[in-house]
Amino acid sequence: MADFADIAADRQQQINDTALQARRQVVKLQPTGECRSPLCGLELDNPKALFCNSQCALDHEKEMRRG
Numbered sequence: 450m451a452d453f454a455d456i457a458a459d460r461q462q463q464i465n466d467t468a469l470q471a472r473r474q475v476v477k478l479q480p481t482g483e484c485r486s487p488l489c490g491l492e493l494d495n496p497k498a499l500f501c502n503s504q505c506a507l508d509h510e511k512e513m514r515r516g
């Protein structure tokens with residue numbers, strides 16, 4: 450049976466994780482008219498689009514995670 454301190458620590462960890470995710474989502478990319486994938490950079494028809502396709506979005510996410 451877990452004691453209350455352990456439960457509180459778990460709860461705090463969950464809150465930290467959620468806050469981290471929220472902060473990551475707040476840091477939004479600004480559209481530049483070009484695909485923001487570091488591997489692509491293609492010019493986009495939609496000036497508000499960030500990526501030319503979902504693969505580029507994934508590539509960008511990977512780059513961000515790597516730092």
Ligand SMILES: [Zn+2]
Nearest residue numbers: 484489501505
């Ligand atoms: Zn692209």
